[in-house]
Amino acid sequence: MRNQYDLIIVGGGIMAGSLAYNLLKDGYTGSIAIFEKDPTYEYSSTPRSEGGIRQTFSTEINIKMSQYSYQVYKNFENEMAIDGDLCHIDFHQHGYLYLLNATALPIFKEILKIQEALGVRADLMNQNETKFFFPELNVEDLAGSVFDPDAGNADPYSVLQGYIKKIKRMGVSFVYEEIDTILTEQQKVTGIKTKNGESYRAPIVVNAAGAWSGELSKKIGIEIPVKPLRRQLFSIDTTKKFQNTIPFTFDPTGLHFRGEGSKIVVGWAKDVPFGYDFKLEKSFFEEEIWPVLAERCSNFEQLKLERGWAGLYDYNPVDHNAIIGGHPLMKGYYIISGFSGHGFQHAPAAGKGLSELIRLGKFETIDLSPLSVERFATNKLVLETAVY
Numbered sequence: 001m002r003n004q005y006d007l008i009i010v011g012g013g014i015m016a017g018s019l020a021y022n023l024l025k026d027g028y029t030g031s032i033a034i035f036e037k038d039p040t041y042e043y044s045s046t047p048r049s050e051g052g053i054r055q056t057f058s059t060e061i062n063i064k065m066s067q068y069s070y071q072v073y074k075n076f077e078n079e080m081a082i083d084g085d086l087c088h089i090d091f092h093q094h095g096y097l098y099l100l101n102a103t104a105l106p107i108f109k110e111i112l113k114i115q116e117a118l119g120v121r122a123d124l125m126n127q128n129e130t131k132f133f134f135p136e137l138n139v140e141d142l143a144g145s146v147f148d149p150d151a152g153n154a155d156p157y158s159v160l161q162g163y164i165k166k167i168k169r170m171g172v173s174f175v176y177e178e179i180d181t182i183l184t185e186q187q188k189v190t191g192i193k194t195k196n197g198e199s200y201r202a203p204i205v206v207n208a209a210g211a212w213s214g215e216l217s218k219k220i221g222i223e224i225p226v227k228p229l230r231r232q233l234f235s236i237d238t239t240k241k242f243q244n245t246i247p248f249t250f251d252p253t254g255l256h257f258r259g260e261g262s263k264i265v266v267g268w269a270k271d272v273p274f275g276y277d278f279k280l281e282k283s284f285f286e287e288e289i290w291p292v293l294a295e296r297c298s299n300f301e302q303l304k305l306e307r308g309w310a311g312l313y314d315y316n317p318v319d320h321n322a323i324i325g326g327h328p329l330m331k332g333y334y335i336i337s338g339f340s341g342h343g344f345q346h347a348p349a350a351g352k353g354l355s356e357l358i359r360l361g362k363f364e365t366i367d368l369s370p371l372s373v374e375r376f377a378t379n380k381l382v383l384e385t386a387v388y
Contacts, residue, residue: 005033008202010179011209012036014046015336017163018351024170037178045210047157048311053345054096054151055120058111058385061370063118065349072348080162087162093152095247105143123147136297181219188331206334211312213337226338227274229315233267234285239302255292280308315340319381325372
């Protein structure tokens with residue numbers, strides 16, 4: 001029937017792509033439609049993200065999601081190939097380096113025990129070893145560092161397009177219309193209505209609207225803790241070059257930087273008001289970021305700011321972790337949001353898990369129940385010891 005589907009996904013980013021792909025790969029036979037308001041993905045969070053992939057978390061659930069997703073990304077080019085054409089995603093494993101002061105070092109020593117027990121490779125280095133590993137760094141204020149050798153980066157836009165092309169080939173319908181609201185009746189979803197007033201029916205609706213997911217849910221009287229939070233990234237070039245490829249490096253201040261070809265990408269998760277704000281503040285780089293960079297490494301004293309961009313986190317202000325699963329107060333309503341900056345690296349695992357829950361009524365590959373929406377009511381929060 002026209003405008004009738006078995007499952008509707010609101011939002012066409014990486015979560016929608018992963019979910020739809022895993023559903024169909026694992027045997028779901030129903031019809032799937034993805035509703036995305038912007039076919040160019042200009043302001044989508046996925047292509048504006050940094051594309052980091054790491055396993056060095058402090059909670060078991062996040063580590064297991066990272067481990068699963070890491071294996072997917074290692075094989076992504078072949079898995080998403082179409083007619084023999086590989087899906088190139090520019091996956092480079094340059095590692096993650098966490099610079100630690102005296103306060104952070106004992107915390108990370110405890111985290112390393114959790115990671116080791118789950119099979120994560122990570123190397124603890126003292127101050128001198130850190131200097132030898134990254135000679136250009138000023139390490140005077142550091143007690144040491146931790147290096148994750150398996151971590152790296154992939155191109156988020158290429159990954160997104162890989163999913164989209166694959167699931168279109170698999171039969172997923174894309175409707176490029178903005179959603180006005182989810183339709184409900186007697187505490188169950190019945191479909192969605194677009195801004196132009198057209199209705200589409202489905203007994204299952206998945207909220208994968210990212211930074212917009214909290215607002216969408218609120219329209220049907222269901223509050224979920226997801227807010228839009230702006231993050232800025234800057235691409236720079238330095239006069240003085242580095243000896244080696246720069247790993248994804250996290251400073252104790254919260255600032256981070258990494259190599260990207262001949263350039264360096266820099267960001268800092270400074271607090272800003274919640275909102276749909278894509279403004280790029282060059283003054284923020286010049287006045288706040290640059291001095292910290294130069295203090296950490298003299299190579300940053302002379303640089304050129306080439307470009308920058310801003311994107312939105314689907315930020316969970318309660319415990320900064322994903323919300324994945326069905327909502328207990330609304331039958332057929334599922335949520336996959338709230339990743340707070342970890343969405344790209346956890347998308348393969350999140351899509352796999354939610355596909356199992358929808359198809360089978362339970363998680364099989366990874367138990368994602370700690371990330372359920374119910375945890376906020378029971379106060380069983382998922383808290384990272386060190387959030388990066």
